[in-house]
Amino acid sequence: MSERPTPVSVIGLGPMGRAVAGAFLDAGHPTTVWNRTAARTEPLVARGATGAATAAGAVAAGPLVVTCLLDDDAVHAVLDPVAFGGGRTLVNLTSASPEQARRRAAWARERGIAYLDGTIMTPTPTIGRSSALVLYSGPEETYRTQAPVLASLGGTATYLGDDPGRAAAYDMALLDIFWHSVGGIVHGLALARAEGISGGALAPYAESIFGLLPEMTARFARQLDEGVHPGERSTIASAAAGIDHIIATAEVHGIDTGTLTASRALLRRAVEAGHGADGLSRLAATLARPAA
Ligand SMILES: NC(=O)c1ccc[n+]([C@@H]2O[C@H](COP(=O)([O-])OP(=O)(O)OC[C@H]3O[C@@H](n4cnc5c(N)ncnc54)[C@H](OP(=O)(O)O)[C@@H]3O)[C@@H](O)[C@H]2O)c1
The missing domain is CATH 1.10.1040.10 (N-(1-d-carboxylethyl)-l-norvaline Dehydrogenase; domain 2)
Structure with a gap:
C-alpha cells in the first residue's frame, strides 16, 4: 500500500458490498459508502466510513469507485444519472453476463472512466481473508494500478486479460457448475427423504x-x-x-x-x-x- 491509502467509494451495501467496504476500512483506506436504503450505511459509518447522501456524492468522494449491486440493471439505475469527474476508475464487482460486462466497459470508455470488471467467487466471510478469490478483467494497466488497493479484499486476485467480459465468462461457467451441483444436492436429498x-x-x-x-x-x-x-x-x-x-x-x-x-x-x-x-x-x- 502507498503511504497515503487510496480513498475508495463503495456503492451497494448488500451482504457482499458490506464485506467489501469493511475490508477496505480494515486495510486503512478512507472509505465512502452509499446505498439505496440509507440505513445500511450506519454500521459502516460507525466503523469509520463516510456516508454519502447520494451516489453522485460517493463518486465525487475519491478516485476509485467500487460497485457491488444486485445486477446490471441496478448498476444502470444508480450510475447512469451520475456525472463522473475526470480520473475516476470504476471497479464493478456486480455479477453480470459477459455481454453486459462488455457493454458496461464501453459505457465507461465513452465517459472517460477507467473500467475493471470483477467477479467475486467466494462467500462474504472470505472477504479480506486469505480464502477470498476475485477474478478481474479489463485493461491491464488499470488492473496493475488498482491491484494494491484491491489486495484489501484478500486472498487471490487473478487477472484474466483485457477482454472486460472475461471475468464474467469465468463467473458464468463456474456458477453453471455450482447451480447444477446445488440442483443435484437438493434433488438427491428429496429423493432420499421420499x-x-x-x-x-x-x-x-x-x-x-x-x-x-x-x-x-x-x-x-x-x-x-x-x-x-x-x-x-x-x-x-x-x-x-x-x-x-x-x-x-x-x-x-x-x-x-x-x-x-x-x-x-x-x-x-x-x-x-x-x-x-x-x-x-x-x-x-x-x-x-x-x-x-
Ligand atoms: N453474497 C455473496 O455471497 C456473493 C458472492 C459472490 C458474488 N456476489 C455478488 O455480489 C453482488 C452483490 O451481492 P450482495 O450479496 O451484496 O447483495 P444483492 O442482494 O445481490 O444486492 C443488494 C444490493 O443491490 C442494491 N440494489 C438492488 N437493486 C437496486 C436498484 N434498482 N437501485 C439501487 N440499488 C439496488 C441493494 O440496495 P438496497 O439495500 O436498497 O436494497 C443492495 O445494495 C451481486 O452481484 C452478487 O452476485 C455475492
Whole structure:
C-alpha cells in the first residue's frame, strides 16, 4: 500500500458490498459508502466510513469507485444519472453476463472512466481473508494500478486479460457448475427423504461422491481440450441406461424429474450420434453442438 491509502467509494451495501467496504476500512483506506436504503450505511459509518447522501456524492468522494449491486440493471439505475469527474476508475464487482460486462466497459470508455470488471467467487466471510478469490478483467494497466488497493479484499486476485467480459465468462461457467451441483444436492436429498432416508443419514455418503469430482473435472477438462473421450472407465450408453432408474424412482414419489429428463435427453442424443461407447466428457461437446 502507498503511504497515503487510496480513498475508495463503495456503492451497494448488500451482504457482499458490506464485506467489501469493511475490508477496505480494515486495510486503512478512507472509505465512502452509499446505498439505496440509507440505513445500511450506519454500521459502516460507525466503523469509520463516510456516508454519502447520494451516489453522485460517493463518486465525487475519491478516485476509485467500487460497485457491488444486485445486477446490471441496478448498476444502470444508480450510475447512469451520475456525472463522473475526470480520473475516476470504476471497479464493478456486480455479477453480470459477459455481454453486459462488455457493454458496461464501453459505457465507461465513452465517459472517460477507467473500467475493471470483477467477479467475486467466494462467500462474504472470505472477504479480506486469505480464502477470498476475485477474478478481474479489463485493461491491464488499470488492473496493475488498482491491484494494491484491491489486495484489501484478500486472498487471490487473478487477472484474466483485457477482454472486460472475461471475468464474467469465468463467473458464468463456474456458477453453471455450482447451480447444477446445488440442483443435484437438493434433488438427491428429496429423493432420499421420499424413501425414508434422513438428510443426516445420506450426507456422509454424498461426501464420497463429491470427493470424486475434482479429479473428474480435471480429467474431463483435459479430454475436452484434447478432443478425446475414452470410455474405459464408464460409457455414455451405460449412463443412459442407469439414469432411467433414478427417473423412475423420482416419479414414484412425485418428485420433479425435469433436470434428470434433460440429462437423459442429452445422453440419448450422444448415443444416437454414435458416441455411446465414449466417456462422459464427450457430453460437453454434445451440448455445444446438438447435431454432433
Ligand atoms: N453474497 C455473496 O455471497 C456473493 C458472492 C459472490 C458474488 N456476489 C455478488 O455480489 C453482488 C452483490 O451481492 P450482495 O450479496 O451484496 O447483495 P444483492 O442482494 O445481490 O444486492 C443488494 C444490493 O443491490 C442494491 N440494489 C438492488 N437493486 C437496486 C436498484 N434498482 N437501485 C439501487 N440499488 C439496488 C441493494 O440496495 P438496497 O439495500 O436498497 O436494497 C443492495 O445494495 C451481486 O452481484 C452478487 O452476485 C455475492
